[in-house]
Amino acid sequence: MKEKESYIEKQKGIFGDTTWFTYRYEVNGMVYETSAGSLDICRKARDKWMKMMSVAFTGHRTIRTNKYALSVSLNEEVRFCYENGIRFFYIGCAVGFDMMAAHTILEQRKQYPDMVLVAVVPYVGQDVYFNKEDKQRYADILRQADKVVVLSEYYYAQCYAHRNDYMISHACRLIAYWDGKSAGGTSYTFNKAQKKKLVIHNLF
Structure with a gap:
């Protein structure tokens, strides 16, 4: 960037x-x-x-619906955001929906080079428990991101929640993949975004 x-x-x-x-x-x-x-x-x-031109992503690490259909919806939503003035795309670098969102943005950036992918890393070594394939995807995302924000040098109990807070505080919209009932980081981020009155589109 x-x-x-x-x-x-x-x-x-x-x-x-x-x-x-x-x-x-x-x-x-x-x-x-x-x-x-x-x-x-x-x-x-x-x-x-900048916040009025920014969107954040949150979603489950396991894709529980048809991946192709979700990919189509995600592409449409990213394009819709861009056509309505969004330029900054914040992703949390987790496996699953986060990585799918990152690759969608990187693909669309070929057509819209002023898209800005911001990778928000909760702590150095986030990928320590990723499998080999996801480690490579993670490295590729960080390498191709326009900006990488590392929030902590070390893991600590609330680091993922603070990562999600950071993204919400910098965005006016949220694109989610949440089943509406599971607890965890996606639920936390979705509910926090509602309280902050962000525009939310849930692709689940």
Whole structure:
């Protein structure tokens, strides 16, 4: 992901005692500009702008329905998001639905090169218990992602929940694959997204 942040700091007011920032942020050819009395306010406004163009994914590690039908629905939903202004796609790098979503985005990025795949890793070594095939898929996803966010150097009890919180906090939409009854990370993320009033599309 090609990011560039720049700003001009000026003193304003009759006595030149007021600081004013003119801010510009560029990412993958998209440009956001604003101005405010502090750099922190400018960056918070930028984050809000990016959030309105972002979607997160959550789903079961075992695909329990027809994989081909799910793949078709997932492709349609990703394309719909893109056509409606979504550019940032957050995935949690787990096996199952997460990896299917990541590969869908990578395929569609060939047609829409301004798609941004953000891989959110809960801790270094997330793939330690993956089988050989999933380890390779995981490595390929991280290698091809536009941005990799690693939240912790080590595993800890709530690391997956915090990974899901991070994605929800950065998105305005959620694409889910949840059976509506199972407990666990997918249920947690789905319910958290509802409380945060994200737009949710469940593909189960």
